[in-house]
Amino acid sequence: MARIVVVGAGAVAQVTVCKLARRPDLFPEIVVASRTFSKCQRLAERYPQARIIPEALDADNTAATVALLRKYKPELLLNLALPYQDLPLMDACLEAGVHYLDTASYEPPETPLYEYRYQWAYHERYAQAGLMAVLGIGFDPGVTNAFVAYAAKHLFDEIHYLDIVDCNAGSHGRPFATNFNLEINLREITQPGRYYEDGRLVEVPPLSISQEVRFPEIGVRKAYLIFHEELESLVKHFPTIRRARFWMTFSESYLMHLKAFMNVGLTRIDPIDYEGHPVVPIKFLQKLLPDPASLAPDYKGWVSIGVQLRGIYQGKPRTAYIYTNIRHEWAYQDCGSQAIAYTAGVPPAIAAELMISGLWKRPGVWNVEQLPPEPLLERLPAAGLPWKVVVDYPLDFIDVPE
Ligand code: NDP
Numbered sequence: 001m002a003r004i005v006v007v008g009a010g011a012v013a014q015v016t017v018c019k020l021a022r023r024p025d026l027f028p029e030i031v032v033a034s035r036t037f038s039k040c041q042r043l044a045e046r047y048p049q050a051r052i053i054p055e056a057l058d059a060d061n062t063a064a065t066v067a068l069l070r071k072y073k074p075e076l077l078l079n080l081a082l083p084y085q086d087l088p089l090m091d092a093c094l095e096a097g098v099h100y101l102d103t104a105s106y107e108p109p110e111t112p113l114y115e116y117r118y119q120w121a122y123h124e125r126y127a128q129a130g131l132m133a134v135l136g137i138g139f140d141p142g143v144t145n146a147f148v149a150y151a152a153k154h155l156f157d158e159i160h161y162l163d164i165v166d167c168n169a170g171s172h173g174r175p176f177a178t179n180f181n182l183e184i185n186l187r188e189i190t191q192p193g194r195y196y197e198d199g200r201l202v203e204v205p206p207l208s209i210s211q212e213v214r215f216p217e218i219g220v221r222k223a224y225l226i227f228h229e230e231l232e233s234l235v236k237h238f239p240t241i242r243r244a245r246f247w248m249t250f251s252e253s254y255l256m257h258l259k260a261f262m263n264v265g266l267t268r269i270d271p272i273d274y275e276g277h278p279v280v281p282i283k284f285l286q287k288l289l290p291d292p293a294s295l296a297p298d299y300k301g302w303v304s305i306g307v308q309l310r311g312i313y314q315g316k317p318r319t320a321y322i323y324t325n326i327r328h329e330w331a332y333q334d335c336g337s338q339a340i341a342y343t344a345g346v347p348p349a350i351a352a353e354l355m356i357s358g359l360w361k362r363p364g365v366w367n368v369e370q371l372p373p374e375p376l377l378e379r380l381p382a383a384g385l386p387w388k389v390v391v392d393y394p395l396d397f398i399d400v401p402e
Contacts, residue, residue: 008081009039015345018335021050033057065092103138138344141230170301179340223247299328
């Protein structure tokens with residue numbers, strides 16, 4: 001039994017709290033601390049059977065977080081705010097002696113470039129303090145890393161090619177919306193595409209490479225190469241991987257809107273002067289568009305996220321596809337959420353259980369693939385995220401020269 005602190009009360013945090021609130025045996029007291037107090041309060045009201053304590057917190061302020069942690073003395077802090085808060089929250093956890101997890105790697109506000117080096121630099125300090133930090137435990141990154149670790153352990157002698165494939169085939173009925181925080185989402189998509197090949201990071205213009213990918217239950221969809229942070233840790237921890245790429249599908253309408261926003265400068269992250277006031281266009285755009293959590297009641301259709309792998313097993317070539325398919329309606333029924341927030345919000349709740357129960361207990365800073373994948377993967381189906389392994393799957397889209 002452990003007291004925990006959840007930082008953030010947005011689309012992803014709402015799902016994690018929904019799951020944590022069902023386990024008073026493990027989490028008798030959950031402090032939900034975020035910038036907007038009323039959102040924390042609403043969560044406390046939604047789950048009266050759990051003991052949820054709402055708190056206002058500016059997580060950029062390390063001293064304020066340390067004071068909160070000293071007040072409640074939790075075992076673990078779940079960072080479900082934004083990537084900008086990763087470092088101040090890691091500092092606060094070190095100072096207050098609290099374990100840490102998050103769902104997205106740090107990126108500096110002024111540079112849209114995810115890199116793990118900022119957080120990996122904390123490894124020695126966490127190890128010496130006897131504290132554990134788990135990085136990127138959402139779905140992608142998170143479960144996708146565990147899928148690769150599982151494949152490396154049980155299905156392959158060597159993995160050579162990795163393609164992470166992510167398709168949201170659902171429809172929310174709005175002209176344009178993002179499925180998680182707009183600023184973070186558009187920064188990710190509008191930066192150059194990057195992938196790893198033969199030990200090099202290859203950079204291409206944004207959304208300039210696409211392929212047709214066949215998704216279970218959905219069919220063939222056009223997917224675009226974008227950079228995603230788990231590529232960096234996976235090629236480091238599985239050095240037999242010769243090429244690692246990430247693919248995401250977008251509808252024509254989504255791309256048409258996105259291009260228009262880019263063309264007129266609405267995705268800019270630098271402040272512009274508007275009648276004497278500094279305005280950051282992407283933050284302004286976020287105010288105009290739907291809150292991702294609000295899409296949930298109308299969202300219908302499938303989401304499919306998985307890893308497609310090629311390598312060798314017992315001297316012979318082998319392929320495998322490990323994936324999760326869920327419907328937006330199921331996520332709504334379970335937690336009142338849409339499926340993207342759901343896929344991201346369920347894994348941190350499982351990770352919290354593993355960390356406080358000691359099943360994941362290792363001082364230092366870790367990516368998910370460095371931890372035993374089985375305890376996480378075993379718990380996913382009952383938590384609402386079924387997954388499937390298909391060996392010798394016909395990976396028809398992968399252009400591998402073998
Ligand atoms: P939202 O914008 O819906 O929620 C973010 C929450 O963090 C909000 O409640 C916000 O407060 C709060 N917050 C922001 N800044 C601060 C601050 N300085 N101090 C305290 N609280 C703050 O985002 P999502 O829920 O969609 O995304 C949350 C995280 O999950 C992001 O980092 C995102 O990258 C990650 N993610 C990970 C995925 C994965 O599979 N690994 C997939 C999807 C998302 P307020 O309500 O006041 O705005």
